[in-house]
Amino acid sequence: MLIRKAGDIRPSEITCESNYLNRRDFIRAGAIAGGSLIASSALAAVIPEMGMARLADVAVSPLSTDETSNSFEDIATYNNFYEFGLDKSDPYKYAEDFKTRPWTIEVSGEAEKTGTFDFDEFVKPFDLEERIYRMRCVEAWSMVIPWVGISLAEVVKHFNPTSKAQYVAFETLNDRKQMPGVRGRALDWPYREGLTIAEATNPLPILAVGIYGNVIPNQNGAPIRLVVPWKYGFKGIKSIVKIRFMSTRPRNSWNMAIPREYGFYANVNPTVSHPRWSQARERRIGAGLFADKQETLMFNGYGEHVAHLYKDLDLRRNY
């Protein structure tokens, strides 16, 4: 029997699909077949032997939500990654051949330990954890994503920032050869983001290296990207090559592009509208054409962990 219910599919099988989901032809075939999850699981049954880049020794985190995760297909085919194009369906098509090895991460600035590290060497000291988090894009849609990653707080501690380090800045790779989007001027490349040191050492943020127990797909920010679940999705910078500890606030790409619409903090906040739309509600990707929008939660539902960080901040002005 080829067709099973979603609940019967083990994560390892979903992973199996991932290798094929990167192939644009299969995506089209799945879309034509109608129920894409059914089409995918059927494929997994037909082709049992697939090279899966499964991540080993992943601990389950108590910080995960018990909401149902989006399908792998939703997560890997509906993306924002402007380096690979502006449409939601561009990143999975144009990042297919993106080279994520060898990959180095340069750590610099106000820290005792700095240098340039190979990706594997960078990740090795830290425990891998599955963190199932809600993700709320500033465009008023959301998903639930089962990330695998390392704690950003642990990473920050490891590099021993000095007392001057008030912020952490991140940069994405900027490669015209591999990234068709950076030949255009949609943003001032490289993509940049930043957090305060208090935000970066909160237990919630992770540097994600996987999804559904497997190595993260290129279109989701391979080989390593930031996830900050109480902030709008654009803070979650992808394909990171630089991390810098700074005494002054770093600039961030969307704030540089349109400062009156996008700030530095970008905390999810249903009471502060975007100048062009309300942030009170959100569309859950995969909920179906006729599903009602759902209410957006303050700090995306993570207030008990982070509200204290902003108790002296005017969130209307510091959007």
Ligand SMILES: Nc1nc2c(c(=O)[nH]1)N[C@H]1C(S)=C(S)[C@@H](COP(=O)(O)O)O[C@H]1N2
């Ligand atoms: N380098 C880079 N990082 C990026 C973006 C981008 O365009 N370039 N888009 C951001 C936005 S707007 C969102 S909503 C999330 C989307 O992450 P996902 O595609 O893994 O769901 O990535 C963020 N990180």
Ligand SMILES: [Mo]
């Ligand atoms: Mo976004």
